[in-house]
Amino acid sequence: QVQLQESGPGLVKVSETLSLTCTVSGGSINNYYWSWIRQPPGKGLEWIGNFYYNEATNYNPSLKNRITMEVDTSKNQFSLKLTSVTGADTAVYYCARGKNFEFWGRGILVPVSS
Amino acid sequence: QSALTQPASVSGSPGQSITISCTGTSSDIGDYNYVSWHQQHPGKAPKLMIYDVSNRPSGVSNRFSGSKSGNTASLTISGLQTEDEAHYYCSSYRHSDTWVFGGGTKLTVL
Numbered sequence: 147q148v149q150l151q152e153s154g155p156g157l158v159k160v161s162e163t164l165s166l167t168c169t170v171s172g173g174s175i176n177n178y179y180w181s182w183i184r185q186p187p188g189k190g191l192e193w194i195g196n197f198y199y200n201e202a203t204n205y206n207p208s209l210k211n212r213i214t215m216e217v218d219t220s221k222n223q224f225s226l227k228l229t230s231v232t233g234a235d236t237a238v239y240y241c242a243r244g245k246n247f248e249f250w251g252r253g254i255l256v257p258v259s260s
Numbered sequence: 261q262s263a264l265t266q267p268a269s270v271s272g273s274p275g276q277s278i279t280i281s282c283t284g285t286s287s288d289i290g291d292y293n294y295v296s297w298h299q300q301h302p303g304k305a306p307k308l309m310i311y312d313v314s315n316r317p318s319g320v321s322n323r324f325s326g327s328k329s330g331n332t333a334s335l336t337i338s339g340l341q342t343e344d345e346a347h348y349y350c351s352s353y354r355h356s357d358t359w360v361f362g363g364g365t366k367l368t369v370l
Contacts, residue, residue: 190364204357246296246311
């Protein structure tokens with residue numbers, strides 16, 4: 147059974163860069179779509195972006211200018227960088243597998259503080 | 261990027277059936293069969309319940325079913341049980357290799 151685990155700092159300051167890593171176990175990262183999704187406290191889900199192995203990354207147009215996603219196949223990990231964060235970026239960040247998001251990590255809360 | 265439209269809340273009694281709608285456009289639901297539904301209990305990660313409009317992953321109860329007509333997808337839960345009380349989110353592929361979620365629907369089992 148594939149498992150995903152998000153990791154990163156517990157707090158980010160306004161205007162800084164949020165950096166998260168998703169570690170995949172129980173399966174190879176060399177297939178499927180892999181996504182980042184976030185959920186502000188008390189609100190709904192927002193798709194951030196995804197990639198398919200060896201193909202281009204795809205980003206939410208509303209976040210495109212601030213996002214970078216990368217993959218490290220040697221570690222079976224992929225990452226998210228979100229620049230110039232504000233309080234509106236405070237959210238639980240999830241990584242997920244597949245076009246239909248069939249497997250999810252447990253999520254990591256990233257508060258943005260001033 | 262505008263979200264898909266879902267009702268904020270629905271409710272039903274145990275044993276009843278309910279349907280949650282998810283309305284998009286011809287650029288997403290209307291043109292693609294990559295619609296999925298996710299269940300989320302408080303403090304938990306979402307769980308896939310329906311994919312590709314009407315398919316159930318292994319282990320998901322057959323009380324959950326999905327359908328689509330035009331730009332609107334629907335999730336139906338029959339024989340409501342108390343453990344079905346949760347938030348439900350639809351998602352769809354949208355043109356230009358992007359994905360979009362609905363705003364979410366809170367299901368209350370009375």
